[in-house]
Amino acid sequence: MKFGILLSGQYHTDTDMVAALEGQLTMLRFARDRGWDSYFGNQHYLQEGDLQMLQIVPYLARMHADAGPMTMGVGLVLLTLQNPVDVAETIASLDVIARGNMVFGVGLGYRNVEFDAFGIRKGHRVRRFEQCLDIVKRLWTEDEVTFENEVWKLNKAHLTLRPVQKPRPPVWIAAKHPNAVRRA
Secondary structure (H helix, E strand, O other), X not given: OOOEEEOOOEEEOOOOHHHHHHHHHHHHHHHXXXXXXXXXXXXXXXXXXXXXXXXXXXXXXXXXXXXXXXXXXXXXXXXXXXXXXXXXXXXXXXXXXXXXXXEEEEEOOOOHHHXXXXXXXXXXXXXXXXXXXXXXXXXXXXXXEEEEOOOOEXXXXXXXXXXXXXXXXXXXXXXXXXXXXXXX
């Protein structure tokens, strides 16, 4: 059996975020020193109410400096809101930082405030998610990628950085709804 910890960069707005980050690092070191296998972070934008949140990529990169042999878990990127080229290069960079010891988790997202802010119609999220994930995986494994839709246009695109893991990091897909479970 393996054990992992989901570290949360989400706190009340009156929280001292420097102190909160130190607390997260303390928990990570505690788990690491007791042989836990992995650590995960998650992503959201525009926290509602009285919340603030560290963004996943700098947060996980900082955590990795103290994680030792633990597997880094990007758990999860709201792929529907992202540009696939940015995702492919950013996650490849995290895979290098993790020395090929990471998992790439993705999800559709569900919060209207996020879809509105990124100008994405919620009804288009499944198609956009599937296309984005397909492009990311292709960029990691193909020498040139050509793709065009109403959002993205790639013409013989070549990624500047490939992941350490071959052919790519494992992809974990978040799912609650029965359709999402089937898709995963």
